[in-house]
Structure formats: C-alpha cells, structure tokens
Amino acid sequence: MGFTPFFLVYGAEAILSTDLGYGSPRLQAYNEQSNCTAREDALDQLEEARDVALLHSAKYQQTLRHYQARRIRSQNLKVGDLVLRLRQSNKGRHKVTPPWEGPYIVAQVLKSGTYNLANENGEILTNAWNIEQLRCFYP
Structure with a gap:
C-alpha cells in the first residue's frame, strides 16, 4: 500500500529503540520548534495518505480477484457424466x-x-x- 500500518493510524512513522540508541539521522535532524508546524501539516495530509492507501489496496484486491477468476474453469457437468x-x-x-x-x-x-x-x-x-x-x- 505504500504506507506502514503505524503511519496510517498515528500519522507519523514509528521511532525504533535502535534509532534512539544509535542516533539515526532522523533523530539528529529533529527540531522542537519546527516539529509543531510539521506535525499539524502531517495531520492535515493524513486523510489524503489514507485515501491513497485505500486506492492501492482496492487496486491490489482487484488484481488478485482478476488473477483468481482466470484460474476458474467454466465447465459444467451434468448428472450421468x-x-x-x-x-x-x-x-x-x-x-x-x-x-x-x-x-x-x-x-x-x-x-x-x-x-x-x-x-x-x-x-x-x-x-x-x-x-x-x-x-x-x-x-
């Protein structure tokens, strides 16, 4: 779908404990003042991201349904065959x-x-x- 389940629920990517322990570039670029405005913008874009994920999921399911339908044989048997x-x-x-x-x-x-x-x-x-x-x- 292009997004993690954590992101779709909370609107942000999860920070792993290894990121905290080793000081990942994401943590080094963290700034408290710009975080509030960035968080508000991210929450505004969250619904759009959920819609995109829903479209990706629907496309995947449609492709899967089409694949399964190709494998079904349309053969009907009658009593006595x-x-x-x-x-x-x-x-x-x-x-x-x-x-x-x-x-x-x-x-x-x-x-x-x-x-x-x-x-x-x-x-x-x-x-x-x-x-x-x-x-x-x-x-």
Missing part, C-alpha cells in the same frame, strides 16, 4: 502412480461447481466434490 477424481491420499503412491482415480458418475449437482459422485455400482460417495478436483473422463 463420467469424471475422474483427484486422489486425496498419497499413501501407497509413488512417482508413476496416476494422480487421478475413477471413473465416477456424477450423481447429483449440488450447486454450480459442486457435485456428488457415485461409483460404478451406483453407491453415492459421502463427500461433495469441487470442479477443481474433477476431470471429464472420455472412455
């Missing part, structure tokens, strides 16, 4: 074990992107599955 399911356990797997298991049958569409699956015998699995964990199976 055959799918492969991503393996949930690495137990007993090695590097040549396929990451997908199945095929399974889509038994029910709970909502867009969430499905109940059934095995070949028609037994419905207890968990619901997200579209990100499923792939279409083409026999």
Whole structure:
C-alpha cells in the first residue's frame, strides 16, 4: 500500500529503540520548534495518505480477484457424466502412480461447481466434490 500500518493510524512513522540508541539521522535532524508546524501539516495530509492507501489496496484486491477468476474453469457437468477424481491420499503412491482415480458418475449437482459422485455400482460417495478436483473422463 505504500504506507506502514503505524503511519496510517498515528500519522507519523514509528521511532525504533535502535534509532534512539544509535542516533539515526532522523533523530539528529529533529527540531522542537519546527516539529509543531510539521506535525499539524502531517495531520492535515493524513486523510489524503489514507485515501491513497485505500486506492492501492482496492487496486491490489482487484488484481488478485482478476488473477483468481482466470484460474476458474467454466465447465459444467451434468448428472450421468463420467469424471475422474483427484486422489486425496498419497499413501501407497509413488512417482508413476496416476494422480487421478475413477471413473465416477456424477450423481447429483449440488450447486454450480459442486457435485456428488457415485461409483460404478451406483453407491453415492459421502463427500461433495469441487470442479477443481474433477476431470471429464472420455472412455
């Protein structure tokens, strides 16, 4: 965002204990008389700095939302479609074990992107599955 959280709350940058101990240039340039006027000016500009930080945050969130939206596949499955399911356990797997298991049958569409699956015998699995964990199976 370009500003520290301390600055956004208090309108000034924090002074660290190491700055006090070693006499940083910021402390050496401190002047009591000019500090009062500088503090009043800084408080007047604080709202503008908060607005700028809010704009930066909104832009970051919009960019992040756009990035996530690109990764979502717009694929809808219907009841009766055959799918492969991503393996949930690495137990007993090695590097040549396929990451997908199945095929399974889509038994029910709970909502867009969430499905109940059934095995070949028609037994419905207890968990619901997200579209990100499923792939279409083409026999």
